[in-house]
Amino acid sequence: MSAAPRNSSLIAGALLTGLFVAVALIAPYWTPFDPRALSIAGKLLPPSAHHWFGTDQLGRDVLSMIMAGARTSVGVAALSVLIGLLGVPLGLLAAAHSGGIDELVTRGNDLVFAFPALLLAILLTSVLGPGAITAIIAIGIFNIPVFARVTRAGALQLWTRDYASAARVAGKGRWRISREHILPNLAGLLIVQGTIQFSLGVIAEAGLSYVGLSAQPPTPSWGRMLNEAQTLTALAPSLALFPGFAILLFVMGLNLLGEGLRRRTERPE
Secondary structure, eight states: OOOOOOOHHHHHHHHHHHHHHHHHHHTTTOOSSOTTOOOGGGTTOOSOSSSTTOBOTTOOBHHHHHHHHHHHHHHHHHHHHHHHTTHHHHHHHHHHSTTHHHHHHHHHHHHHHTSOHHHHHHHHHHHHOSSHHHHHHHHHHHHHHHHHHHHHHHHHHHTTSHHHHHHHHTTOOHHHHIIIIIHHHHHHHHHHHHHHHHHHHHHHHHHHHHTTOSSOTTSOOHHHHHHHHTTOTTTOTHHHHHHHHHHHHHHHHHHHHHHHHHHHHHSOO
16 A cells, blocks of 8 residues: 655644744743843844844844744734634524524624724724734634634535434434534634634734734834834845744745645545
């Protein structure tokens, strides 16, 4: 028998994602330098053996800031995905009860989709003020209809399977069937969608930080690092390159992980 083909996307994605998650977990306890420490005498130093990624216009170590910024990106994206999972029971409910309930959930999803995460963040900022919590809520609310739609579409297909019909004949209620039979068979699809929303959450957090609506100073953030670097690209282009590459590599890792998981779940037994 030939060995099963290696899922290179899954391996590469897991390694990249694991690297950034590990950095995010380590950063609160150790970074090469204090990412908030200012040193005007040491500002705009080029990359060297002492400061691997150089220093910014305030003398802060760029590598330490990127490590600390990973914690912000991972935290905001992960919590926004958890909020988005509230859409799973809504999708199950819509698939199990056609008619009025399905229509209500579908129209509610359309209403939320009319407000992008950036617009939601602006609206929430007027109430809560700018900060990471505002970004988490805004991105999380936008994720809810995404998970609801994916869950509903997948569940509608599973309701046509023989085991769902057998469960109905056995006298099980629709919600019990959804919980015991439909949801477990949607797990793979939801995990893949979760990685996609995680990567979009990283991009959204960086975008919100760029316009000042996510984590506030002195908390490091990749998006704000890009914002601060835009006026210094002629003097120190690395200030924009390093956080930009961090976002690129993290999102690429998450996309590869999602693609690898999709291939694995689609692979026949």
